Amino acid sequence: MTKKFGAGLALGIIGTILVAIAIWLTLAYTGAYNVAASTQHADPVRWTFDTTMRRSVASRAGGVELPATVSEDVLAEGAGHYAESCAHCHGTPGGEPAEWSRGMRPEPPHLVEAATEWTPEEIYWIVENGIKMSGMPAFGGHHSSEEMVALTGFVSALPGLTADDYATLTGSADGSAEQTPSPATGEPDGEPQPETPVE
Numbered sequence: 001m002t003k004k005f006g007a008g009l010a011l012g013i014i015g016t017i018l019v020a021i022a023i024w025l026t027l028a029y030t031g032a033y034n035v036a037a038s039t040q041h042a043d044p045v046r047w048t049f050d051t052t053m054r055r056s057v058a059s060r061a062g063g064v065e066l067p068a069t070v071s072e073d074v075l076a077e078g079a080g081h082y083a084e085s086c087a088h089c090h091g092t093p094g095g096e097p098a099e100w101s102r103g104m105r106p107e108p109p110h111l112v113e114a115a116t117e118w119t120p121e122e123i124y125w126i127v128e129n130g131i132k133m134s135g136m137p138a139f140g141g142h143h144s145s146e147e148m149v150a151l152t153g154f155v156s157a158l159p160g161l162t163a164d165d166y167a168t169l170t171g172s173a174d175g176s177a178e179q180t181p182s183p184a185t186g187e188p189d190g191e192p193q194p195e196t197p198v199e
C-alpha cells in the first residue's frame with residue numbers, strides 16, 4: 001500500500017516536471033510570448049519579475065554598510081551624479097524623465113515617489129548591482145563606493161526634496177536640465193535658460 005503510494009507520488013512528480021519542461025521549451029521555441037516593449041507585460045509575468053526582484057534585493061542588501069549621516073556636500077555630490085546618470089530614466093523633483101524611457105518595460109519608476117519603498121542599503125545594492133532583465137544598469141563597475149554612497153544618500157532624500165532644492169543641489173541649470181522639463185512650466189527645456197547658476 002505505502003509502496004504503491006510512493007511509486008504513484010514519484011510518477012506524479014516526474015510527470016509534473018516533464019509538463020513544466022514542455023511548457024518552458026514551447027514558450028521559448030514557438031515565439032508565443034510577445035517580447036515587444038510596446039505592450040505591457042502580462043500581469044502574472046510582471047508580478048513574477050517584481051516579486052522576484054524585491055525579494056532578491058531584500059535578501060542581498062543586508063551586507064551593505066552605510067555612514068549614519070550624510071553631509072550637505074555629499075548630498076550635492078550625489079545630486080550631481082543623479083542628474084548625470086539617473087534623471088533621464090527616473091525623473092527629478094518637479095521634472096519628468098526623458099520621453100524615450102517611457103518605452104521601457106518595466107518602465108523605470110519615478111524615484112521621487114518610489115524611493116520611499118526602499119531602505120538606503122537596498123538602494124545602494126541596486127545602484128551597485130543593477131537589475132537583470134529590466135534595463136536598470138549596474139554602476140558598481142565604474143563608480144567608486146564613495147560615489148555610490150553619495151548617490152544613495154541623495155536618492156533616499158529625494159522624496160522630501162522640492163524642485164528648488166534639486167536646482168540648488170545640482171547647481172541649477174547644468175547639463176541635466178536638457179533631459180528634464182522645467183519645473184516652473186512643465187514644458188521641456190528646449191532652449192537654454194539665461195539663469196544665473198546658484199554657486
Ligand code: HEC
Nearest residue numbers: 053085086089106107108109114123126127131134135136
Ligand atoms: C536606462 C534607464 C535607467 C537608468 C539610467 C537608471 N535606472 Fe534605475 N531602474 C531602471 C528600471 C527599468 C528599473 C525598474 C526595475 C524593475 O522594476 O524591475 C529601475 C529601478 C531602480 C530602483 C528600484 C526602484 C523600484 O521601485 O523599482 C532604484 C532605487 C534605481 N533604479 C536607482 C537608480 C539610480 C540611483 C540610477 C543612477 C545611478 C539609476 N537607477 C539609473 C532603469 C534605469
